Amino acid sequence: MQVIEKTKNNEVAGSVAARPGGRSARIQAAIFKAVEELRQAPDGPDMTVPAIAARAGVTPSTIYRRWGSLNELLAQVAAKNLRPDAPPEATGDWRKDLEIWLHQFVEEMSSEPGRAMLREVLGGEREENAGQCSAYTRQQLDAILDRAGDGSQAPTTDKLLDGVIAPVMYRILFTSAAPDHDYACALLQRTLEA
């Protein structure tokens, strides 16, 4: 049994800016990969710092030194996974783009893995992880609204965050009834007409 060497320092370990390809980046990649592999374990994940460290071939103290806690490590992995894979689909009609994007967003976030990622990204000590998640959403919305010409009466990104994204997220996080497509569409229509 490995002894858990937990840092005595109660300050949260900062995320060291990892030079791509450097030693620090390689260690981070190995640890993130170990988290993903443990998640796929057939008997359910044994997601502990010693188990992650053993699989990544590092000591537990490496993980505690860099992330401070298991929750913070999982939050950073979740923030990375919440990064969108591609820019929003472009059909030539920004309203349609918004609908398509929202449909995918609601489907992904309210899925079981989506809910788990949201809980994890909110569970870390550093609020920047959740901020990163919201920044991705904002960037996607900005990209769609940029396609609307002048005089199109497109809402601002803030109005969409307040009127559509926030209620969807609130239902996902705080209620057992996952928001469905009709509910999200109704919020979008109300916000576009306001």
Place this chain on the structure above:
Amino acid sequence: MQVIEKTKNNEVAGSVAARPGGRSARIQAAIFKAVEELRQAPDGPDMTVPAIAARAGVTPSTIYRRWGSLNELLAQVAAKNLRPDAPPEATGDWRKDLEIWLHQFVEEMSSEPGRAMLREVLGGEREENAGQCSAYTRQQLDAILDRAGDGSQAPTTDKLLDGVIAPVMYRILFTSAAPDHDYACALLQRTLEA
């Protein structure tokens, strides 16, 4: 050093319905009290299952058997602490009651302890903890709206959750800019006028 006896069972331990004054209720009270006391520790909390168990005078396995994980225990403590102390203030004018209640709600939830409680209530394995938090909010809003007479054009509780509570919570959880009173009031006015 105490050995951490973690349950091998990956199922989340259910919350045993505690008969008031019974042995189970007394153990739960001692453990919840230990969590609160550790939070007040002058050097910052050493919030680990062995530390909580030692302070409560139980074995770590008692905690793992009943709550399954530290995160789930902290989520249940947070859900209990998020319970409102009193019904919303009654001034005789339901709109004013709503404003007063919202002012307190925003102040409490966006405070440092409030944010920490929200993160904890969302961090447990059982979604019922966050559901309990939302149910309290719903009960408070219901109580105020019940004071509005027929023909008062009061919004529904769902409209208030979507239009006011959700955006406030989204800003608290996902952005570093805490929502202020003016922002919350503007959301409330917009929802009342819709």
